[in-house]
Amino acid sequence: MKYNFDEFVDRSHTDTVKSGRLKQLFGREDLIPLWVADMDFLCPPAVTEALKERVEHGLFGYTMPSQAYYDSILGWLKRRHQWKVKQEYLTYVPGVVKAFAFAMDVFTQKGDGVIIQPPVYHPFRLVTQALGRKVIHNPLLLQDGRYRIDFDGLERLLKTTDCKMLLFCNPHNPGGRVWSPDELKKLAALCHAYRVLVVSDEIHGDMAFPGYRHTPFATVSPEAEQNSITLMAPSKTFNIAGIVSSFAVVPNPKIRQLYFDYLEARELNDGTVFAYTATRAAYEQGDEWLKEMMQYVEQNVSLVDGFFKEHIPQIKVMIPQASFLVWLDCRELGLTQKELVDLFVNKARLALNDGTMFGREGEGFMRMNVGTPRSVIETALNNLKKACKA
Structure with missing residues (x-):
């Protein structure tokens, strides 16, 4: 090596x-x-060298995302996941957990139901509770040593509870499950039919092992694309979590405007100079x-x-x-x-x-x-x- x-x-x-x-x-x-x-x-090393070069410049005033920053993300998504994303769909966010908390602020009210599928990344539950939303559990099924989505249970919940959002872990943590396109399509159809917004945490998506391919939720159907917020980052992939380099992809213009306006009003869509620098280096030279x-x-x-x-x-x-x-x-x-x-x-x-x-x-x-x-x-x-x- x-x-x-x-x-x-x-x-x-x-x-x-x-x-x-x-x-x-x-x-x-x-x-x-x-x-x-x-x-x-x-x-x-490319990330370290890019950061060193930027530090050695010695001036760290207000910064903005360059066209090269956006191009690095767009190129990575197309090259790695065969996902053609328009630049206007993208925004920087200061962390995936923060980003789905912001989505809850925008698209739900206190007391609304938010579906999670345990066992699952614990901030899904903790953030939902902290924001005064109702955690609605649709436990995964453990079958033949592998987790599967309980679609029958999910539809019962969608019919009988006041749900506004589903937090989705794709690939799943824990368990490392890479969901199939068919599973994603079925999930998308159900959530679209019952008007439940899917917020898809795809921070582990770049790390599928040989024999498996990560499929971004938004790519599987028009229903998925128009009823989702996708959250991604180079942080897990390239071990730069401390730099805080996450981003959101929102194709639906109405959802995008509401979400982006919330971030813009609070200046939550402004990344640091090191986030932009590290992201570009990782996606351009990290393959x-x-x-x-x-x-x-x-x-x-x-x-x-x-x-x-x-x-x-x-x-x-x-x-x-x-x-x-x-x-x-x-x-x-x-x-x-x-x-x-x-x-x-x-x-x-x-x-x-x-x-x-x-x-x-x-x-x-x-x-x-x-x-x-x-x-x-x-x-x-x-x-x-x-x-x-x-």
């Missing part, structure tokens, strides 16, 4: 959430952090880095799966179809969730995400981040093996 993903990078003293919040969230600091969804790899990174992560996933099959067969790996997050089914260990967390944290000295943070459907599960050097993964697995034997 051209890039060295085996290199261990010391992130201490950089105010990183991954290690800086261990004591607060896990009760101790002597843990291998395999939880929060960023990677331990250096970002693409080779991404290809090698995904090969490396896929090997990490295989390592984890093979290790558990050989040494701890009670833990089943849901092989992700996208991203660097691995969903571990630990139910055959026969532990309560409290005991399971204690096994990982206090006995194995590992910080993983407790499955129940993604909803009660995550009971018996843990989420593991394998976007880290292989030596770290090997140490973590051996720690867990010793803890299970003990």
